[in-house]
Amino acid sequence: MTYDVESVRARFPSLATGTAHFDGPGGSQVPAAVGDAVRDALTSSLANRGVVTAAERAADAIVQDARRAMADLLGAAPEGVVFGRSTTQLTYDFARTLARTWRPGDEVVVTRLDHDANVRPWVQAAEAVGAVVRWAAFDPATGELTAADVAEVLSERTRLVAVTAASNLIGTRTPVAEIAALAHERGALCYVDGVHLTAHHPVDVEALGADFFACSPYKFFGPHLGVVAGRPEVLAPLRPEKLLPSSDAVPERFELGTLPYELLAGCTAAVDFIAGLVESTGDRRARIEASLTAVGEHEDRLCGQVEAGLESLPGAVVWSRARSRTPTVLVTFADHAAADAYRYLAGLGVNAPAGSFYAIETSRWLGLGDTGGLRIGLAPYSTDAEVARLLDGLAGFLRSA
Template sequence: MSLDVVALRREFPSLRSGIAHFDGPGGTQTPEVVAAAVAAVLTGPLSNRGRVVASEVNADRAVAAFRQAYADLLGVPAGGIVHGRSATQLTYDFSRALAKDWRVGDEVVVSRLDHDANVRPWVQAATAKGAEVRWIDFDPATSELDLGSVEAVITPRTRLVAITAASNLIGTRPPVRAVADVAHAAGALVYVDGVHYAAHQAVDVPALGADLFVCSPYKFLGPHCGVLAADPGLLETLRPDKLVPSTDAVPERFELGTLPYEVMAGATAAVDFLAGLAPGAGGDRRSRLRAAMHAVDEHERRLLGMLEAGLAELGPAVVVHSRAAERTPTLLLTLPGRATWDAYEFLARRDVLAPAGSFYAYEPFRRLGLDDPHGLRLGLAPYTDDSDVARVLDGLAALLKTASA
């Protein structure tokens, strides 16, 4: 089943700007139905949650719908869905809750491939408890995770392994299940950053081997917020710091303060929008989501092939650092002899948005050892079309014809 990209693009008012967006890894554009869902809840009636007055019921329904939508998206029970302001905030919160039981001599394993949001919270929590931090490496030449380092650094003293399901910098999709199997054999928990992964693949949290999985709806057409998924039984064992009168029920014990009902409604609408991308698919919402994400994957893979072929034609003037066999449609480029920041500005003047930076991927960017302090990142999204790819390739070709700095 193929993706109807022409029809899809009509649902995004922002695309009428004429900008070709390659900034999806930093946050996607928003379909009109998502914005409408936010507005509908805000204009209510709306109040704090309850079961009597209509405004209370509306708030309660927004929360319940959000939990079920993300249960369907991620493959966990609704009682295991935690809302957060961002994936970073959720990871910090859970690092503090998990670290309460860590002791001197314990070990925490993080990855050189990860966004700093799945590195620094764990490093800081481990340091505060006197636990040792150990590192999983990757090979800059191939972009592949070093499986040998996985087995070397995980020991019976390991309490937690934090690993990305897909690098937001170079797109590498490491073998998360293989890492999780090693971690679980040692008795460790596995925390998976799925922020970049969930935007491109159908997610099955248990199949990945993740004990805790975090993602961000604004990376897949929703509003800005974060979602954590886990088995409710595991969440019952964690005791976060919270206010005395706030509920101790799971998952709400982790959601501090009054929830943003309108944001949750928008995030739910994003899931429903995704489920509708495969109109011929039958079954429940989870089945439709899996069919839709398969169609998205096929569409993005085709465009990625076009993009890579076009970049290859530009020759050695463009170096692609995304080389893993299994990866998302995200490419990191450098231009020998040219500053990628200049390339970003050149393309932006043509209304092609391809950001330059390190994108909070502090460890992998350092590990690549690039001469340029920035990399040019090209990320595809479901609404990217052939003309967008042609425009970015034409822009880069035009840049290369100009005198270098």
């Protein structure tokens, strides 16, 4: 299957500036089709969802279309797709709701590999009800988090395991299915942060065994909002705080206030865009899988070029070492600050930011403190020429610094 990166790039207006974007892990560029969908929804005849007027029905159709689109992307049930302002906000909401079912002495497991949005909400919710937080640590030498690492901190009192599907800092992919199975053996739920994985690989929430799978459409060509795909049977007994007149149906029960219809329209457009990245047949789910498989091959090839180039740079230390990971590389430089490299590259029109990117526990566990390093993220629109620009820029930085 041929992946035509130039054809893909032609659909992103922002790429016409000539900037090389290695900042996708913080938010991707947006294709014209998504912007058009947002604009069209904003300027169309819409009202609050209902069944009486055409405007009401149009709003409802946008919501239902977005639920089906996200279900196709994630291999989840549409009736379990919850929308919110951001993944962080949704995780806080679910943490507070689930904590109402915990008792003092119950245990919650978080990991040192996770973005803080899948750590702090659980830590704070546990503290509020007297539950115990148990930490699963990864191997800093390899970047690997294994199911055995998580098993070490599980007990009969475990009520929830929060784990990332892929580290947003060093790219490590985790054995989510194994970890979820271990959690379920102890009667616990598994909340998966899939924000960084969803942009790069096909996701099958059912196969992973996740009770909740969180992601952010703006990481995969969509607008700024958050999504949690929960198993409907797990969502049904949960009772979040909500307004009295608001719907008590699942998943509306978890969506506070009026949904941003224009952003949901953009979300559907982003999923359709992914489904059309390569020529393939079948339903939307099948086309998504074909596209993301091709994207993964493209990105992994370029990531190999980045890693080989970094090996030739004096003093470069690569921290992304796991065997299975996303095309994401964290690098530091002996005697040179990553933040200085970030600024130098920006002057060349190459965007590769520096920091710990809210993965504060990961950065500290690696011995990088709160500073982190230079993060290089490959995207479906990245090219060989851009990788060469990046590596030439870093070589120039090290010569000039």
